[in-house]
Amino acid sequence: MAGLYVHIPFCAQACTYCDFHFTTQLRDRDAMVDALRREIRTALPHWSTERFTTLYFGGGTPSLMGPAALAAIAQEAFDGAEWSLEEWTVEANPEDLDPATLDALREAGVNRLSIGAQSFQRDVLTWMRRIHGADKAESAVRNAAAAGFDHLSLDLIYGVPVGGSDRWQRDLDTALSLPADHLSAYILTAEPQTLYGHQLQKGELREPPEDQVLREYGQLTQATADAGFEHYEVSSFARDGGRSRHNSAYWNGVPYLGIGPGAHSFRDQTRWWNARSNAQYLKASAAGDFASQQAQEVLNATDRFNEALMTGLRRTEGVDPKGLLNNSGHDLKNHPELDRLLTAGQVEWHGGRLRIPRHHWPIGDAITVELMA
Ligand code: SF4
The missing domain is CATH 3.20.20.70 (Aldolase class I)
Incomplete structure (x- = not known):
């Protein structure tokens, strides 16, 4: 898919x-x-x-x-x-x-x-x-x-x-x-x-x-x-x-292909993107060499953990700690800030997943940063 x-x-x-x-x-x-x-x-x-x-x-x-x-x-x-x-x-x-x-x-x-x-x-x-x-x-x-x-x-x-x-x-x-x-x-x-x-x-x-x-x-x-x-x-x-x-x-980590100037793609833990320049893009197209204006980064385990938190904690579904552990090796359940955030009601467990209650979404980015690796 x-x-x-x-x-x-x-x-x-x-x-x-x-x-x-x-x-x-x-x-x-x-x-x-x-x-x-x-x-x-x-x-x-x-x-x-x-x-x-x-x-x-x-x-x-x-x-x-x-x-x-x-x-x-x-x-x-x-x-x-x-x-x-x-x-x-x-x-x-x-x-x-x-x-x-x-x-x-x-x-x-x-x-x-x-x-x-x-x-x-x-x-x-x-x-x-x-x-x-x-x-x-x-x-x-x-x-x-x-x-x-x-x-x-x-x-x-x-x-x-x-x-x-x-x-x-x-x-x-x-x-x-x-x-x-x-x-x-x-x-x-x-x-x-x-x-x-x-x-x-x-x-x-x-x-x-x-x-x-x-x-x-x-x-x-x-x-x-x-x-x-x-x-x-x-x-x-x-x-x-x-x-x-x-x-x-x-948000579910499905691979995607981005076409056009500035577009990003993601697959196999790698992100790559075209330059944000129509002129460069058209020049690369004329030369048949789109790679000449692309850059890429390979996401390491910590990047994968942090990105999954950033997208997952913006959603009602939240994040699945088991999936995170399998994908990144980072154990969210053992995060040193987790108990404090749970006690403060800034995060909650729901069906085995961790999420930010909707009324805290306006400060969701600050909460997410506390849970990053
Ligand atoms: S300039 Fe206006 S119309 Fe164009 S992308 Fe930005 S918001 Fe959309």
């Missing part, structure tokens, strides 16, 4: 807070499609022992490429490997999801859209420099549901330094009234090389206070629970059957 991720490194406009790999220069779009197809053809013969179950187009803004280009890239993948396709997700900007595009994506076999709403309010969207208007995400979700997608996910951002005091509750109310079965809600983080980072450095804005962020987290968990969503990972909420299979596979 394996997953395939394809990174589309183009966006119409740079959002205020974003430090993903993308460019707003679109002139290389066609060349990029050719290069992505070439990398798929080059890489897949090395994955002949795997059966792929999930395909995920992320970015960047995959919907910017149009359905025909996405279908051509996917076809290259379908032709080059064994598939039992359970989930094909495309990240989409609401602005790109007109009815004809929705029909074409559905026709191609896409069964899940991840729609970058972020907010439903004009002042927030304007500050974020999103290209879609306040009601566009709503209509995109309704049109996508009408077009017959099995699963729809919405991205939202909270902890933003603009908007009125009821901004987040109104965003939640709108999101939860829509026919989406998945919600990804992220706390806004200030990355230094972004416009938001610069605004903070120059003193033009201040980060929202911690009590605001915690209050908004509380609103989020309450509203999603009331709407019948399961909070199954720190940032992820799903209605019954709506969990992201692709991301869940990552």
Whole structure:
């Protein structure tokens, strides 16, 4: 079992807070499609022992490429490997999801859209420099549901330094009234090389206070629970059957192949990745030598233990100490900090697995660090 991720490194406009790999220069779009197809053809013969179950187009803004280009890239993948396709997700900007595009994506076999709403309010969207208007995400979700997608996910951002005091509750109310079965809600983080980072450095804005962020987290968990969503990972909420299979596979240590500039792959305790540079990637493609711009690291036993903790303790399932011991040789049950954290209620046993209770997830990273090897 394996997953395939394809990174589309183009966006119409740079959002205020974003430090993903993308460019707003679109002139290389066609060349990029050719290069992505070439990398798929080059890489897949090395994955002949795997059966792929999930395909995920992320970015960047995959919907910017149009359905025909996405279908051509996917076809290259379908032709080059064994598939039992359970989930094909495309990240989409609401602005790109007109009815004809929705029909074409559905026709191609896409069964899940991840729609970058972020907010439903004009002042927030304007500050974020999103290209879609306040009601566009709503209509995109309704049109996508009408077009017959099995699963729809919405991205939202909270902890933003603009908007009125009821901004987040109104965003939640709108999101939860829509026919989406998945919600990804992220706390806004200030990355230094972004416009938001610069605004903070120059003193033009201040980060929202911690009590605001915690209050908004509380609103989020309450509203999603009331709407019948399961909070199954720190940032992820799903209605019954709506969990992201692709991301869940990552978190379960399933191998994945990443295609495109900046994309990461993982298999056999080894992680490797392409350079975050479209120019380098296209040059490597032209030379037929993708390895020339790749780097890799082999995870040692301690890396494996720590990574499993970092992903596992973000989820309701938590981590299995026996699996960790087999995979890394580190015995979580004998960790010197464990008893103290159990007594403090910051971790708990549940069905033989160790987890962080949901109400402690806002400080989950700090708890996890205490348990690392
Ligand atoms: S559309 Fe997405 S990837 Fe592109 S700049 Fe905005 S947040 Fe980043």
